[in-house]
Amino acid sequence: MTVLEPPALDWDQDILDLAMAEAASLKIRTDLMLELQHCIQNRGWTPVEAAIALRQTSPQMQNLMNGELSRFTTEQLIQLLCKVGCQVRVSVTTPSH
Numbered sequence: 001m002t003v004l005e006p007p008a009l010d011w012d013q014d015i016l017d018l019a020m021a022e023a024a025s026l027k028i029r030t031d032l033m034l035e036l037q038h039c040i041q042n043r044g045w046t047p048v049e050a051a052i053a054l055r056q057t058s059p060q061m062q063n064l065m066n067g068e069l070s071r072f073t074t075e076q077l078i079q080l081l082c083k084v085g086c087q088v089r090v091s092v093t094t095p096s097h
Helices: 010-044 047-056 058-065 076-085
Strands: none
Touching: 010 058, 010 076, 047 058, 047 076
């Protein structure tokens, strides 16, 4: 009887790839949040004023101004940036081999 061995998996590489993808996502959300905070501060808005202007709740705007990144998705941040008049563009670079 022949025993089949499972295919070799490179768990370390899989974990590293996942961590790098999560880090890239976190960096994108961080950059978006910082830009939105900057736009709100440049307008001189309080969190309450920002909430009214952006049709959000005051606690949501307080979370934003406190940098609570986990409370916002990339899509939410893009939508809020568009509401304050910012144009958001995505840039992807491919690795050269």
